[in-house]
Amino acid sequence: MTRTGKTRTALVVGGGIAGPVAAMALRQAGIEAAVYEAYDSTADGVGGGMTIAPNGQNALDAIGAGDLVRAIGTPVTAMGLRSWTGKHLAQFAPPSRLPSLQFVWRADLYRAIYDEAERRSVPVHHGKRLTDVTDSDSGVTAHFADGTRAGADILIGADGIRSTVRPLIDPAAPQPKYAGLVCFGAQMHQSGLPSTGGVMYMCFGKRAFFGYQVFDDSSAVWFVNLPRTVPMTVAEAQAIGAQEWMRTLLAAVADDRTPASEMISRTDVGQLLITGPMENMPRVPTWTRGRMTLIGDAAHAASSSSGQGASIATESAVELARCLRDLPYDQAFSTYEQLRRPRVERIIKLGARTNGNKSAGPVGRVLRDLAMPVAMRLINPEKTAWQFDHHIDWNAGAAPLT
Ligand SMILES: Cc1cc2nc3c(=O)[nH]c(=O)nc-3n(C[C@H](O)[C@H](O)[C@H](O)COP(=O)(O)OP(=O)(O)OC[C@H]3O[C@@H](n4cnc5c(N)ncnc54)[C@H](O)[C@@H]3O)c2cc1C
Known part of the structure; x- marks a missing residue:
C-alpha cells in the first residue's frame, strides 16, 4: 500500500482492552486486523475491578459493543468523598442526562471483549511477544520472541503502559x-x-x-x-x-x-x-513513526485515580479506526493524534492531581479536607461533563484537520 492508498491490513500488538476494540473497529471500517498478545491466555482471574465511564461506553456503542459492559457491570451512580473522621466531604456524579458509570471486574471485561472479537471473526494470536518491527515503503513486519513474523500495511501498538512499540517509534520515549x-x-x-x-x-x-x-x-x-x-x-x-x-x-x-x-x-x-x-506516565511526545502508531496506555496512560484509563483507551481505538477508514495512513495517524491529544492530556492531568491528594502528609490532609467541600460546592456537574459526555460520530467522515 502506498502512502496515499487505503489501508487494507493492520497488526494490532496487545490484547488488553484497546487492542481487541481497535481490531473490531478496524474490521467495521473494512480493514482486516489481527491481534498479537504476548501472554498465552486472556487475563482470566487477573487484576481487580475498574469503572467504565459513560464516554468509554459511548465509544464501545460506536462499534455496537457497549452492551458488553452494561451486561457484566454494576451501575455506579455517584462517587462520595469522605475524610478519615467519617466526615462527608463531597459527592459528585456525571450529569443525570448521562448513563451511569459501570463497575466491572477486569477479568470479566477482558473475557467479554475477547469473546466478542472472536464472534466477529477477529483473529487473536496468543503467545506472540513483539520484540522488533521493520518498516518499509511497502509495509510493516512484526518480529516475535518465538521467531515468527507477521506483515501488514500498518502496526498499532496497544501494548500497555510498558509498551515495546513506544521505544521502537521513539527510542527517547519516557517511561512510567x-x-x-x-x-x-x-x-x-x-x-x-x-x-x-x-x-x-x-x-x-x-x-x-x-x-x-x-x-x-x-x-x-x-x-x-x-x-x-x-x-x-x-x-x-x-x-x-x-x-x-x-x-x-x-x-x-x-x-x-x-x-x-x-x-x-x-x-x-x-x-x-x-x-x-x-x-x-509522562507525556509521550511521539505517537507515530512511519507505519506505526500507539493507542491506549502505550500512548496516554491515565493514572487509575482518574477512573478513565480504559475508557479513553477505547475512545482512541475507535477514533483511530474511523480515521483509517477515510484517510491514507499518514494523514489518518496525524488526524487521530490531533483529535485525541488535547482531551487525553487534560484527563491525565486531573488524575495526577488526585494522586497528590491521596498521598498528602498531615498538613496537606487538613488543608485538603477543609478545601474539598468548598471546592466541590463550586463545581457544577455540567463543568465536569466534558469528561463523560464525549461521543465519536462513527458515521461522520474523517478529514485532515488544519
Ligand atoms: C490498579 C488499577 C486500577 C485501574 N482502575 C481503572 C478504572 O477504574 N477505570 C479505568 O478506566 N481504568 C482503570 N485502570 C487503567 C486501565 O486498566 C488501563 O488504562 C487499560 O487497561 C489500558 O488498556 P490497554 O489495552 O491500553 O492496555 P492493557 O490493558 O495494559 O493491555 C496491554 C496488553 O499488551 C500486552 N503486551 C505488552 N507487551 C507486549 C508485547 N511486547 N507484545 C505483545 N503483547 C504485549 C499485555 O500483555 C496486555 O495484554 C486501572 C489500572 C490499574 C493498574
Missing part, C-alpha cells in the same frame, strides 16, 4: 514514574454491610486511601492505595504475601472512622489482589 502509592483490592461475596445504593465511596484515610462499594446483594468491593516512598514492583509487592499485607493494611486504616477496618478484617486473605505500584 512511580506515583508514591501501592494498590490493593478485594471482592467480598458477603460483606454483611448495607448497600451503598449505587454510590462508590472514596475515603481519604489518615494513612491510606480506601475506596468501597456495597452492592444490593451485600457483596462488595474495596481497594486501598497505600502511600510508600520507596518504589516497589508488582513482583516485589506480591512476594511479601497477602497475609503480611493484610496486617499492614489493617494497621494503616486502624484510626479511620470508615468501614475500612471492618471490611478488610472480614475479607478472606485469598481474595486480596496485590495490584502493585500506581504510576504516572
Whole structure:
C-alpha cells in the first residue's frame, strides 16, 4: 500500500482492552486486523475491578459493543468523598442526562471483549511477544520472541503502559514514574454491610486511601492505595504475601472512622489482589513513526485515580479506526493524534492531581479536607461533563484537520 492508498491490513500488538476494540473497529471500517498478545491466555482471574465511564461506553456503542459492559457491570451512580473522621466531604456524579458509570471486574471485561472479537471473526494470536518491527515503503513486519513474523500495511501498538512499540517509534520515549502509592483490592461475596445504593465511596484515610462499594446483594468491593516512598514492583509487592499485607493494611486504616477496618478484617486473605505500584506516565511526545502508531496506555496512560484509563483507551481505538477508514495512513495517524491529544492530556492531568491528594502528609490532609467541600460546592456537574459526555460520530467522515 502506498502512502496515499487505503489501508487494507493492520497488526494490532496487545490484547488488553484497546487492542481487541481497535481490531473490531478496524474490521467495521473494512480493514482486516489481527491481534498479537504476548501472554498465552486472556487475563482470566487477573487484576481487580475498574469503572467504565459513560464516554468509554459511548465509544464501545460506536462499534455496537457497549452492551458488553452494561451486561457484566454494576451501575455506579455517584462517587462520595469522605475524610478519615467519617466526615462527608463531597459527592459528585456525571450529569443525570448521562448513563451511569459501570463497575466491572477486569477479568470479566477482558473475557467479554475477547469473546466478542472472536464472534466477529477477529483473529487473536496468543503467545506472540513483539520484540522488533521493520518498516518499509511497502509495509510493516512484526518480529516475535518465538521467531515468527507477521506483515501488514500498518502496526498499532496497544501494548500497555510498558509498551515495546513506544521505544521502537521513539527510542527517547519516557517511561512510567512511580506515583508514591501501592494498590490493593478485594471482592467480598458477603460483606454483611448495607448497600451503598449505587454510590462508590472514596475515603481519604489518615494513612491510606480506601475506596468501597456495597452492592444490593451485600457483596462488595474495596481497594486501598497505600502511600510508600520507596518504589516497589508488582513482583516485589506480591512476594511479601497477602497475609503480611493484610496486617499492614489493617494497621494503616486502624484510626479511620470508615468501614475500612471492618471490611478488610472480614475479607478472606485469598481474595486480596496485590495490584502493585500506581504510576504516572509522562507525556509521550511521539505517537507515530512511519507505519506505526500507539493507542491506549502505550500512548496516554491515565493514572487509575482518574477512573478513565480504559475508557479513553477505547475512545482512541475507535477514533483511530474511523480515521483509517477515510484517510491514507499518514494523514489518518496525524488526524487521530490531533483529535485525541488535547482531551487525553487534560484527563491525565486531573488524575495526577488526585494522586497528590491521596498521598498528602498531615498538613496537606487538613488543608485538603477543609478545601474539598468548598471546592466541590463550586463545581457544577455540567463543568465536569466534558469528561463523560464525549461521543465519536462513527458515521461522520474523517478529514485532515488544519
Ligand atoms: C490498579 C488499577 C486500577 C485501574 N482502575 C481503572 C478504572 O477504574 N477505570 C479505568 O478506566 N481504568 C482503570 N485502570 C487503567 C486501565 O486498566 C488501563 O488504562 C487499560 O487497561 C489500558 O488498556 P490497554 O489495552 O491500553 O492496555 P492493557 O490493558 O495494559 O493491555 C496491554 C496488553 O499488551 C500486552 N503486551 C505488552 N507487551 C507486549 C508485547 N511486547 N507484545 C505483545 N503483547 C504485549 C499485555 O500483555 C496486555 O495484554 C486501572 C489500572 C490499574 C493498574
